[in-house]
Amino acid sequence: MSNNFQFKFSVICDDSRREDNGKIILIGIYGSHILVRSFPALLHLSPAIFFDTRAEMELKFSIEALLDENKITGGQGTFPVKAGKDQIMLLPRVPLKIEKEGLLRFRVREEEGEWVTIAERPIKAQLAT
16 A cells, blocks of 8 residues: 555455445454355445545555455555545445355555455364254
8 A cells, every 4th residue: 555545454354334424334344354154145234444644646446355365355445535544445334145154355456556464363174053
């Protein structure tokens, strides 16, 4: 990422929204892992990225989701950014078909820069009780 954009942390949610008054709603934040009932599993996840910027800009970025080292999906976007600290980019829900247990990883890059891992969580099958 460029010197103008500093990634701080992210969360993986089931959904995220920005209200008209500017408040952020994060729904179903995942902790240290993601449990599914069985495989294959269809998940709809929404990463929320927290960052600082030094300059106002149109942030052009790419994002990928990988399971272990295999790319599941990816895309590109543009996000208008104001200069300042503690900014949040809410990404739309991404449908992911998960075939097996593994490490789910989201990574982003600014234009043609280096990939930066923004979140990773193990995905496991929930044991029946």
